[in-house]
Amino acid sequence: TQLLEQSPQFLSIQEGENLTVYCNSSSVFSSLQWYRQEPGEGPVLLVTVVTGGEVKKLKRLTFQFGDARKDSSLHITAAQPGDTGLYLCAGAGGNDMRFGAGTRLTVKP
Amino acid sequence: DTGVSQDPRHKITKRGQNVTFRCDPISEHNRLYWYRQTLGQGPEFLTYFQNEAQLEKSRLLSDRFSAERPKGSFSTLEIQRTEQGDSAMYLCASSSGLAPGELFFGEGSRLTVL
Numbered sequence: 001t002q003l004l005e006q007s008p009q010f011l012s013i014q015e016g017e018n019l020t021v022y023c024n025s026s027s028v029f030s031s032l033q034w035y036r037q038e039p040g041e042g043p044v045l046l047v048t049v050v051t052g053g054e055v056k057k058l059k060r061l062t063f064q065f066g067d068a069r070k071d072s073s074l075h076i077t078a079a080q081p082g083d084t085g086l087y088l089c090a091g092a093g094g095n096d097m098r099f100g101a102g103t104r105l106t107v108k109p
Numbered sequence: 110d111t112g113v114s115q116d117p118r119h120k121i122t123k124r125g126q127n128v129t130f131r132c133d134p135i136s137e138h139n140r141l142y143w144y145r146q147t148l149g150q151g152p153e154f155l156t157y158f159q160n161e162a163q164l165e166k167s168r169l170l171s172d173r174f175s176a177e178r179p180k181g182s183f184s185t186l187e188i189q190r191t192e193q194g195d196s197a198m199y200l201c202a203s204s205s206g207l208a209p210g211e212l213f214f215g216e217g218s219r220l221t222v223l
Contacts (some may be wrong), residue, residue: 006151031210042113042200042214043152062172092210096165097142099151
C-alpha cells in the first residue's frame with residue numbers, strides 16, 4: 001500500500017501571506033497529481049508532475065516534485081480567499097490512484 | 110456539459126436497504142474509478158475499471174458492495190444491506206489512456222444511512 005502523508009492537516013492564514021504544503025511517501029511514483037476540492041464537490045485537477053525535480057507554476061501556485069519522486073510540495077504566493085479549499089495529492093503506482101488525507105486551507109480576508 | 114455526472118446527488122436511506130449509484134464518465138475516457146470520502150479524509154479507492162473490465166478492487170469493498178460497467182460506458186455502484194458506517198460521499202472519476210493519472214471527478218453522491 002502506498003501511503004501519501006500530507007502536512008499540515010489544517011492551515012489558516014491571512015490574505016496576502018505565502019504558504020507551503022507537503023506531500024510525502026516512502027514509495028516512488030511514476031507521476032503525482034495535486035487536486036483542489038471545495039465542500040460538496042469533487043476534486044479538481046490542478047497539475048501533474050512526472051519528472052524528479054520538476055517544478056511547475058500555475059499563476060501563484062508552484063508545484064515541485066522531489067528528485068526521488070517520493071514527495072512533492074505546493075507553494076502559494078500571496079494567498080487569496082478564493083484559494084480556500086482542501087488540497088489533495090495523489091500518486092499513480094499501478095492500476096489505482098491513491099490520495100493523501102489533504103491539507104485544509106483557509107485564507108481569511 | 111461533457112463532464113462526469115453522478116446520480117443521485119443525495120440519498121437518504123434506512124439501515125438495511127439497498128442503494129445504487131450511477132456514474133456517467135467523460136465519453137472518450139476508458140478508465141473509471143469509484144472512491145469513498147468521509148468528512149476530513151481524502152478519497153479512499155474502492156474500485157477501477159478499464160473499459161468493462163474491473164481490474165482492481167480495494168479491501169474496503171466488502172461483499173455488500175458491487176460495481177459494474179457493463180458496456181464500458183456508464184457504471185453503477187450498489188451497496189446492499191446498508192449500514193450506518195456506509196454514510197459517505199461516493200465519488201466517481203474517469204481518465205483517458207493518454208493521461209491515466211489525471212482523474213476528472215463528478216460532484217459525488219452523498220449517502221446518509223439512518
